[in-house]
Amino acid sequence: MEHAQNDSPEAGSKRTWLVVNPASGSYDDAAFEALCECCTQNAIDLDRVIRFPEQDKLPTAAELDAAGVDFVTIYTGDGTINALVTGLYGWSGAILILPGGTMNLLSIRLHGDVETPDIVARVGKGDFRKERPCVVRCDAGDALAGLMVGPGTAWGEVREAMRDMDIVGFATQAVTAIGESAAGTKVRIAEPRVGKEEGYPLLVLTPEQGTMSVAAYHSETVGDYAQQGVALLQRDFRKGPHDDLGQMDAMTIELAAEAGTSTDEVLPTLIDGESAELPRRARFTVVPCEVDLIVTEAQA
Structure with missing residues (x-):
């Protein structure tokens, strides 16, 4: 079952780091600039932009806690999303996933089939919650999208x-x-x-x-x-x-x-689109994600 958090987020918690992947085939400079402007219009402070893997590595839980970041925003494809989310397992903060890839299956699951400005506006108004939706687990890792x-x-x-x-x-x-x-x-x-x-x-x-x-x-x-x-x-x-x-x-x-x-x-x-190998016989199970994701849709 889904593991929803009982505490509702406050609209005032709007300090974030933004992760983008300029090397991704779905990345677009104009869309990135529009996203930054959208965050400003909705009173979300982009404290830092992480350009992964071009300039920076993905943030760790310790770095985010030291910076006092409430949530991380990621605007990339499924592979980078997977690396960020699973790398932050156990963190006390939350992750906002935006539709920055080709198929955006996880973003649609969390927010519905809506555009980035709509999602950012919901978060800016505090119209969201934190949940730990299910993932598919195997010995090679966890799949959030598929x-x-x-x-x-x-x-x-x-x-x-x-x-x-x-x-x-x-x-x-x-x-x-x-x-x-x-x-x-x-x-x-x-x-x-x-x-x-x-x-x-x-x-x-x-x-x-x-x-x-x-x-x-x-x-x-x-x-x-x-x-x-x-x-x-x-x-x-x-x-x-x-x-x-x-x-x-x-x-x-x-x-x-x-x-x-x-x-x-x-x-x-x-x-989540990244190659892996398993033995000729392998087990797959459904488990809850081990870090909070931000949800703005009725069902995750």
Whole structure:
């Protein structure tokens, strides 16, 4: 279940550090300037701007406490958000996550599908609360926005090339992704036994309120690959052909093939868009985030 804090934040607590990632393909100078102006208009003091990783490292809990910062604001993609949030586990402050990436799944979950000025205005008025929404945990880390497992994670590289407007890279990675999805060792849910026994190229686990939704993606025909391409052009390859396998609070995923002679067989994994590797059989659970996030929507 969600772990909401009982103490309501005061509108006067508006001193923040802002984390941005200028190297991100979704970063925009004009949008950054507009955000700074929006904070000023809503009486939020940007005490410091951290340009990660270009100039600065991510702040630590000790640094934030020493500076008397009430909350940290982050305007980046999922990968940097994950690094900041998990790096601040145990901190007594809170984190405001703004839609600064391509898909902004976590921001939408916390604030609804609204623009940055609306979120900042709510915070400026004190119209927010602190909560610890659920994340998906495995031995490789915690996923706040989503976790993907299987050879189909190669489609994530296609999305990155597309985001960076790398046409050659897009074409190259698309060919690789099709090959991996078709020929790579599929993955299946071993516990509980749901879905196809022969497995899928990609399983996507998305944390929700007290649970995680599970979607199994398949690319078995030319038509499937065409649908995947259309989904990419719409900036969301999750819209590709898939089966919804329901809601779970824990599961074990394994390679669908029998163990071979190789000792380095792994589960290819993307945690909030960042590559990771797990053993050929791994456990995934739903747990509460270990630091407060700022929520301005009715449901997190």
